[in-house]
Every structure is written in C-alpha cells, then in structure tokens.
Amino acid sequence: xxxxxxxxxxxxxxxxxxxxxxxxxxxxxxxxxxxxxxxxxxxxxxxxxxxxxxxxxxxxxxxxxxxxxxxxxxxxxxxxxxxxxxxxxxxxxxxxxxxxxxxxxxxxxxxxxxxxxxxxxxxxxxxxxxxxxxxxxxxxxxxxxxxxxxxxxxxxxxxxxxxxxxxxxxxxxxxxxxxxxxxxxxxxxxxxxxxxxxxxxxxxxxxxxxxxxxxxxxxxxxxxxxxxxxxxxxxxxxxxxxxxxxxxxxxxxxxxxxxxxxxxxxxxxxxxxxxxxxxxxxxxxxxxxxxxxxxxxxxxxxxxxxxxxxxxxxxxxxxxxxxxxxxxxxxxxxxxxxxxxxxxxxxxxxxxxxxxxxxxxxxxxxxxxxxxxxxxxxxxxxxxxxxxxxxxxxxxxxxxxxxxxxxxxxxxxxxxxxxxxxxxxxxxxxxxxxxxxxxxxxxxxxxxxxxxxxxxxxxxxxxxxxxxxxxxxxxxxxxxxxxxxxxxxxxxxxxxxxxxxxxxxxxxxxxxxxxxxxxxxxxxxxxxxxxxxxxxxxxxxxxxxxxxxxxxxxxxxxxxxxxxxxxxxxxxxxxxxxxxxxxxxxxxxxxxxxx
Numbered sequence: 001x002x003x004x005x006x007x008x009x010x011x012x013x014x015x016x017x018x019x020x021x022x023x024x025x026x027x028x029x030x031x032x033x034x035x036x037x038x039x040x041x042x043x044x045x046x047x048x049x050x051x052x053x054x055x056x057x058x059x060x061x062x063x064x065x066x067x068x069x070x071x072x073x074x075x076x077x078x079x080x081x082x083x084x085x086x087x088x089x090x091x092x093x094x095x096x097x098x099x100x101x102x103x104x105x106x107x108x109x110x111x112x113x114x115x116x117x118x119x120x121x122x123x124x125x126x127x128x129x130x131x132x133x134x135x136x137x138x139x140x141x142x143x144x145x146x147x148x149x150x151x152x153x154x155x156x157x158x159x160x161x162x163x164x165x166x167x168x169x170x171x172x173x174x175x176x177x178x179x180x181x182x183x184x185x186x187x188x189x190x191x192x193x194x195x196x197x198x199x200x201x202x203x204x205x206x207x208x209x210x211x212x213x214x215x216x217x218x219x220x221x222x223x224x225x226x227x228x229x230x231x232x233x234x235x236x237x238x239x240x241x242x243x244x245x246x247x248x249x250x251x252x253x254x255x256x257x258x259x260x261x262x263x264x265x266x267x268x269x270x271x272x273x274x275x276x277x278x279x280x281x282x283x284x285x286x287x288x289x290x291x292x293x294x295x296x297x298x299x300x301x302x303x304x305x306x307x308x309x310x311x312x313x314x315x316x317x318x319x320x321x322x323x324x325x326x327x328x329x330x331x332x333x334x335x336x337x338x339x340x341x342x343x344x345x346x347x348x349x350x351x352x353x354x355x356x357x358x359x360x361x362x363x364x365x366x367x368x369x370x371x372x373x374x375x376x377x378x379x380x381x382x383x384x385x386x387x388x389x390x391x392x393x394x395x396x397x398x399x400x401x402x403x404x405x406x407x408x409x410x411x412x413x414x415x416x417x418x419x420x421x422x423x424x425x426x427x428x429x430x431x432x433x434x435x436x437x438x439x440x441x442x443x444x445x446x447x448x449x450x451x452x453x454x455x456x457x458x459x460x461x462x463x464x465x466x467x468x469x470x471x472x473x474x475x476x477x478x479x480x481x482x483x484x485x486x487x488x489x490x491x492x493x494x495x496x497x498x499x500x501x502x503x504x505x506x507x508x509x510x511x512x513x514x515x516x517x518x519x520x521x522x523x524x525x526x527x528x529x530x531x532x533x534x535x536x537x538x539x540x541x542x543x544x545x546x547x548x549x550x551x552x553x554x555x556x557x558x559x560x561x562x563x564x565x566x567x568x569x570x571x572x573x574x575x576x577x578x579x580x581x582x583x584x585x586x587x588x589x590x591x592x593x594x595x
Contacts, residue, residue, distance in 0.1 A: 001301025004585035007508040014581030014594035015039055016568035017407040018054075018484060021143065022046045023583070025134045026409055027593040029126065036415035037065070037124040038131055040407055041116045044421050045135035047405045048112070048437075049186065050143050052426045053152040054484065055405050057189070057437040058226075059423025060111040062275055064261060064470040066477035067123060068414035073273040073470050073477055075259045076419075077461075078115020079442070080108040084458045085245035088448050091456070096238060098373065099444045099456070101526030102428050103236025104244030106441035108462060109254045110226075112421055113217050118256040121210040123415070128210050129197055139436075140190035142183035146589060149184075149426075153177035156427045163235035164430035167438070171426060189436030195221070218255070222435060223248035229432045230439075237526055246439070261470070264338050267292065270501065273470040273477075277453070278328040280524070281467045282338055284490040286318035287311070288497070289343035290350070298503030301513050302541060303495075305548035311498065312518050312535055312554065313350040315491055317359060319521035324360035324368050327453025328461040336363035354553035356520070356532045371447040371454075374522050404466060404484040408570040410579050416572065418468040418480035420489070444526045465489055465524050481507075481569035483584070487524055491517040492565035507569045507582035514540040515564040519557075531555070538564055562586045570594075 008014060013036070015026035026043035030036075040063075048056050061078035091099060099106050120131060153160075154177045160168035161175060170186070171177065178184055199220065200213035217223065230244030261273040264285045272288065274281030291314050296307045303311075325332055336342050346361050360368045404422030409415075423440030431438050445463055446456035454463040467489045471479040483492045492515055499510035519534040535554040537546060539561050550556050568590055571580040581592035 001505065001509050001513065003509045003512050005508055005582070007506040008581040008592050008594045010579050010595045011412060011577055012579070012595045013039070013409070013411045014570040014579045014592065015043060015407070015409050016570050016581045016583040016590070016592035017043055017047065018405045018566050018568065018584070018590045019047060019050050019146070020589065020591040021050050021138070022407060023591045023593045026407065028134070029131065030411060034126045035124065035413065036409040036411040036417050037119055038126040039411070040409045040417040040419055041120045041124060042131040042134050043407045043409070044116050044419060045132055046138060047407065047421060049135050049138045049189070050146070051405050053149050054403050054425065055421045056424030056426065057112060058110045058429070058439040059421060060108070060440060060442060060464070060466070061115040061419055061421040062279065062464065062466045062468060063115070063119065063417060063419035064273055064275070064468050064480070065119070065123070065417045066415070066470065071472065071476050073261050073263070073472065075261045075275050076115055076119050076256065077259060078111040078256045079278070079461050079464060079466070080111035081254055081459050081461050082108055082443055082446065082456060083246045083250040085247070086443060086456060086458055088450060088456050090245065091448055094242065097448060098526055098528060099446055099448065100237035100242070101441055101444040103234050103242060103441070104230050104246070104429060104439065105236060105242050106443040107230065107244050107246045107429065107439040108442045109246065109250050110424070110440060111256060112424070114214055115256040117210050117214050121207050127206050128200055128213055132193055132197065136190050136193050139186045139193070142185040144181055145178060145184050147180040150177040150180050152427050159235070166431045166433045167426065169433065170431045170436070186436050188433070192222070192435050214255070219252045223251040225432060225434045226251065226439065234430050244439070262334065262338065264289065268501070269474040271472040271475070273472065275467065277326055277332040277334045278461045279464050279467055280322055280326065280487070280490055282326065282334060283318045283322050284467065284469065284493055285338045286321060286343065287314045287490070287494050289338060289340060290314035290317060290347045292340070292343065296498060296502050298499065301499070301503060301505055301509055303498065303503070303514065305545040307498070308516055308537070308541065308545065309354070309549060309552055309554070310350060311494060312516065313355060315494065315518050316355055316520055317346050317349060317361070320358045320360040323358070323374055323522055324370055325363065325453055327455070327463045329453040332453050333363040333366065352552065354533055356553070358522070369452065371449050371452060373447070373528055403486055406468070406482045406484055406566065406568055408480040408482065408568050410480065410570040410572050412577070412579070414572060414574070416470065416477055416480050416570070418470050418482050420466045420468040420482050420484070422466050445524050467493070469493055476574045478574065479569065479571045481567065483565050483567040485565060487521060488517045488565070492567060495565070496567050496569070507571060507580055511567045511569065511582050511584055514538040516541070517564060536564065538562065566590055568592065
C-alpha cells in the first residue's frame with residue numbers, strides 16, 4: 001500500500017503528535033536526557049500554545065501510561081469535576097434543557113495543569129522550568145499560526161467584538177483574525193507561567209517545586225482570578241448572558257489522580273487498555289468485542305465494503321450503549337458491557353442492512369433509560385461534522401463540536417505515554433485577560449435529566465469523548481495511539497486498529513489507510529445532533545465499495561480523499577528494543593520524530 005511517509009524506526013526515542021512543534025519539543029527533551037514523561041509534559045504545554053483552538057491551560061488531560069520495567073498500565077485523570085454550584089436545578093431554573101456549549105456555565109475545574117504536573121512529579125526527571133520553558137518561549141517570543149487558527153477566529157470574530165471583548169483584544173487585529181502563518185505571541189500567558197515558576201522556585205527540590213506550582217494554581221492567584229472572572233455574566237449558546245458557577249474553592253478542592261484502566265483481552269495475544277466508564281473509551285473495547293471472530297478483510301491496505309459495514313454497525317451498537325450506560329457513576333455495569341457474553345448477544349443484531357435505529361442493550365438485564373433529549377428524537381438533525389482532519393466544526397456562537405490534540409511518546413527505557421489533552425478552546429469561552437487563557441466547556445456533556453449515569457451533579461466528572469489508547473501484547477505494553485475528533489475518536493481508532501491488526505499494516509500505513517465514521521450516534525456536544533444512517537467515508541475506499549455500502553442502506557457522505565482523523569502512534573518491541581513512530585499526514589500538521 002502507498003504510504004505518505006515511512007514508519008519511523010529507531011532505538012532512542014519516538015514522539016508523535018498533532019503538531020510538529022510539539023513533536024520536536026518532545027524529541028528535544030529526550031535528547032537532553034529526559035524520559036517519556038518529561039517529553040510528553042513538555043509537548044503537552046507546547047500544544048496549549050500552538051493549537052489554542054483545540055486545547056489550552058483551562059482544559060483537561062486524560063492519559064494512559066506504562067513505566068519501564070513494569071507491565072502495568074495506569075490512567076492519569078486530569079479531568080476536572082463539576083463545580084459545587086453546578087446542580088441540575090440551577091440550570092433548569094434558568095430555562096435550560098441542555099448545558100450551553102460556550103460561555104461560563106459549562107466550565108468544570110481545569111485539570112490540565114495539575115494533571116501534567118502530577119505526572120511530571122511522580123514519573124519524570126526534569127524540573128518544571130526545564131519542561132515548561134519551551135511553551136513559555138513560544139508564548140513570549142511567538143510561533144507561526146497554522147491556517148486553522150485564523151479560520152476559527154474569523155468564524156467567531158463577531159461574537160468576540162460584540163460580546164467577548166477580552167477575546168477580541170487577544171485574538172483580533174483591527175477587527176480581523178491575524179494572517180495564517182504570521183508570528184503570534186501570548187505574553188500574558190507567558191507571564192502567568194513565569195509567575196507560577198517564581199512561586200515554585202521559592203522552595204528547594206524538584207518535587208517540592210512542582211507541588212508549590214500546583215498550589216500556586218489551585219490555591220493561589222490563578223484560582224482567584226478564575227473565580228473573579230466567572231462572576232460576570234457573558235453570552236453563551238442560549239442567546240443570553242450567564243455567570244459561571246466555578247469558584248476558587250472548587251479548584252482548591254480537586255487534584256489529579258491515578259486509577260486502573262479498563263482492560264480487555266483480544267485475539268492474538270492483544271490486550272486493549274482504555275479509560276473506564278467516565279470516558280467513551282469503553283466504546284472501542286465494545287466495538288472490538290462485537291467484531292471478534294467475524295470475517296474482516298483488507299485488500300491492498302484498504303478495508304472491504306463488508307468490513308466497513310460490519311464495523312459501522314458495531315459502532316452504532318457500542319455508542320448506543322454509551323448514551324444509555326456510560327458516566328462517572330459506580331453503578332455503571334462496565335464489566336458486563338465489555339464482556340464476551342454480552343457482545344455475543346449484541347452481535348446478533350448486526351445484519352446485512354444498515355440500521356437506522358438507536359439500539360442500546362440491557363446488560364445484566366437492566367432496563368434502559370435514555371436521556372430525554374435523545375429518546376424524544378429532538379436531537380435528530382444535520383450531521384455535526386461530515387468531514388475534516390479532526391478540526392472542530394465551529395459555529396458563529398463559538399460552539400465547538402469536538403476536537404482536541406494528541407501526543408504519544410516512548411523512550412529507550414520502555415516508558416510509554418498516550419495523552420489526549422483538550423478543552424479551553426479560544427472560541428468556546430472568553431479569555432481571562434489577567435491570565436491569557438480561557439476556561440473549558442466540558443460540562444456540556446452532562447445531561448440535565450435526573451437518574452442517568454451521566455446526569456449533572458457537583459463533584460462529578462463529565463462523560464468525556466477524550467480517549468487515549470494503549471495496548472499490550474502477551475502481557476507487555478507495546479503500543480500507544482490516539483486521535484482528536486470528539487465522538488469520532490474511538491471510531492477512527494477502530495479504523496487504525498483494524499488496519500494494523502487485521503490488515504497487517506505498519507503504523508504509518510495503518511494511519512494512512514482510508515478511514516470512515518458514523519454520524520448515526522448522538523453528539524456529545526451542544527446541541528447534541530445526530531443523523532441516523534449517515535456514514536462519512538474517505539473516497540479512497542473506492543467507488544465500488546461506496547456503492548456497495550449505499551446498497552446496504554448507509555447514507556454515505558464522501559468526505560474527500562484525505563479528510564478524516566488525526567491519528568498518531570508509537571510502539572516498542574520489547575524483544576528487540578526497536579521503537580516505532582507514525583503520525584497523520586491529513587492537514588499537513590501532525591508529525592512523528594525519533595531516532
């Protein structure tokens with residue numbers, strides 16, 4: 001199969017991400033003697049600067065990681081929780097049936113800073129200044145704007161000018177977006193980071209400094225500035241102005257944590273590791289369970305029409321369960337949902353024709369209750385993102401229908417990280433002028449119905465779309481991968497997994513292989529639209545395959561030849577010590593680096 005680039009192979013280290021400056025930064029840290037954790041943190045902070053429409057300091061970071069010398073995979077939870085004042089009653093009293101996707105009402109506790117610093121403290125080797133210095137340099141001295149940033153700013157320029165003056169002051173030049181490729185600086189953000197470093201370096205010792213920086217954020221000036229800003233109402237998707245409910249106490253009361261991953265054993269010695277019930281990660285495990293033992297095939301590196309059909313029907317079943325069952329609730333029957341017996345009963349629903357229904361299952365015989373907004377059919381409508389390289393679909397009101405960034409790192413010792421940072425998009429919430437960044441809007445993923453696994457409640461994590469992945473083979477961690485893309489993340493990862501494990505393609509060829517996704521699942525993003533039967537494909541699947549899918553009842557949308565996904569991946573062969581890396585060519589932005 002034709003590939004756009006070679007799969008990188010080396011022995012020293014590999015970094016793959018959604019932006020070349022982040023990949024280069026991660027590799028520079030490895031070259032300086034840092035490990036994979038140091039490199040991932042440094043790359044993560046650079047991504048906050050150079051892809052500000054996709055993530056920022058006010059967002060979150062979930063990650064999977066494995067440490068050298070151990071076969072155990074762990075989850076880093078850098079996903080903040082709903083504030084104490086975020087009750088269903090508070091939102092309902094304001095006439096809302098959905099949490100707006102923009103403004104201040106959707107803010108959860110920012111988790112990225114504490115998440116990255118916790119990972120650095122416990123598993124890294126470099127000082128905070130050594131890893132944060134790269135991002136500070138880009139924020140202070142400037143970086144080239146990729147085309148998508150000005151495009152996004154142009155879309156919301158009117159909102160900025162009329163309702164969000166602090167964002168207009170930062171992102172507009174004479175009322176317009178800066179030119180693509182121009183050098184852009186964010187000196188206020190650089191100053192915020194320098195102030196955090198100054199408070200950290202007032203104490204001695206690497207770990208003590210990192211903890212001091214965490215406190216300076218959560219119990220110091222950052223939390224105070226966030227609370228003060230949230231008290232002023234701002235315009236959001238509802239068409240009205242609302243104040244936020246996030247307080248300094250909410251921020252001080254939360255910290256990043258570790259937990260065990262959801263792990264499922266698959267064929268040929270593979271095991272998949274995902275974040276559990278509070279993410280959509282189990283959907284990839286469910287899809288693979290549903291496809292276990294089925295006749296799947298690739299021809300010249302391209303999935304056959306029958307393979308795509310079966311995969312898409314498995315996606316619909318898994319994501320229907322996501323809507324009914326996933327959430328930050330200990331009563332979620334997660335083990336049953338990913339069990340072989342449950343998958344076998346559900347797989348019988350995959351027929352020769354495309355399903356146009358949302359069909360959640362009944363794990364352990366439990367009765368199904370869907371969110372009223374989904375169950376009523378009110379959410380049916382035009383697709384939220386027919387195509388795109390994982391970039392967000394942005395409305396004039398700033399609504400971002402899902403996207404983020406991704407970074408994977410493996411080092412010569414065997415440390416491995418897969419992280420999917422997101423939130424704090426420049427277009428989704430007004431800039432806090434004293435800090436140089438905006439808040440996230442992840443609470444839009446909660447439902448305002450009582451009694452659901454993903455019902456809004458104070459101190460609860462939203463059921464996020466962010467879904468990094470790691471895989472072991474014969475009990476040893478060997479592969480880290482992921483992609484931005486909101487609801488498409490675990491669909492595009494399925495395409496990659498099948499191309500790699502069924503099609504036999506190397507990492508780069510698997511990323512390059514034609515991709516698809518279904519829009520026949522409710523969106524996780526305001527206004528929660530979905531289109532039954534809609535299937536978006538890359539045209540490289542071939543006219544014959546596309547015609548066959550249409551004959552089976554799929555409502556096929558041709559997304560273009562190279563349009564879907566922003567996958568990256570790294571791998572390690574524990575027997576030879578060889579390292580591998582690959583990144584997405586779509587959009588001419590993602591790169592892998594290594595030697």
